[in-house]
Amino acid sequence: METSWQKVNTFAMERFLLLCFMCMRSFTIAAEEERLPNRCEVCKFLTVELQAALDKTVRSKEVLEVGAVLDTGKRKRKIKYNTSETRLTEAVDNICEGILQYSVHAERPGSLRYAKGTSQTMATLKNLVHKGVNVELGLPYELWDEPSVEVSDMKKQCETMLEQYEDVVEDWYFNHQEERLERFLCETHILNSSEQGCLQEVWKGDLGFKGSKNEAAREGEAERKSHHAGEL
Known part of the structure; x- marks a missing residue:
């Protein structure tokens, strides 16, 4: 059970984090363009999203019939769905929309700052709001979870990159x-x-935050599964 002293320390830490966040924000706004995703980060998460979409149907046993029945009586050609162009088309369709589910985790370095889920910084700020602290970020509270400028820019770059390298993906x-898709697409082409x-950056968790070990384990397992699936 949390003691009164622990509650005071927790609240003091949250206020300190808020102060640090506001100071950081004043510096980063001026350098916003420098913080936009680079080509490495865009390619990295494009392959993550595409591989995840393909993994959803990797075990499908569906068989497709293609071609028309001719007067000669020839039957339609049958192909497996999991090796068909249809599967790839469905996976690629709106694939970059998935980027909008990412948040900027400002407390993490490099490409690791992009991840799905609420960042530690945002979770702290929301907790302060729930405790009655007036937190001013320059936009309404209901818009705090909207995609950031960085994430929106990554989505736009993702669409451009996918269009430019469509033949390579095919x-x-x-x-x-x-x-592995990341190696073939990003490293080779x-x-x-x-x-x-950024391709070498792997999230190992921030041991300074409660529950981060579990988070690191989950993200590490997800990344290992993604890599293994790409090598099948």
Whole structure:
């Protein structure tokens, strides 16, 4: 059970985090363009979303019939759904919309600041609001969970990148699925070697926050599954 002293310390820490956040915000607004996602980050999360979409149907046993029945009596050609163009088309359709589910976790470094779920900073600010503290971020409270400028920009870049490298994605899908999508698309075809730093960044959790070990385990497991699926 939390003691009164612990409650005081918790509240003091939250106020301190709020002060730090507001100070950081004053510096980062001026450098907003520098904080927009780079090509490495865009490619990284494009492949994450595409692989996740494909993984949803990887075990499908559906068989498609293609082609028309001719007067000669020839039957329609049958192909497996999980190797069909239809599956790829459905996975790619609106794939970049998934980027809008990401939040900016300002407390994390590099590309790790982009992740789904509420950031530690935002969770702290909301907790302060619920306790009656007046927190002013320059926009209504009901808009706090709307996609940020960074996330919206990543979604736009994702759409452009997908359009530019559509042929490469198709080549991977039909001919190179034994190779991890991130490696094939980002490392081999899109990014220069000097741009690939973010691909090595893996979230290991912030041990300074309660529950972060579980969060790290969940995210680490999800990433391992994504990588394994790409190597099938």
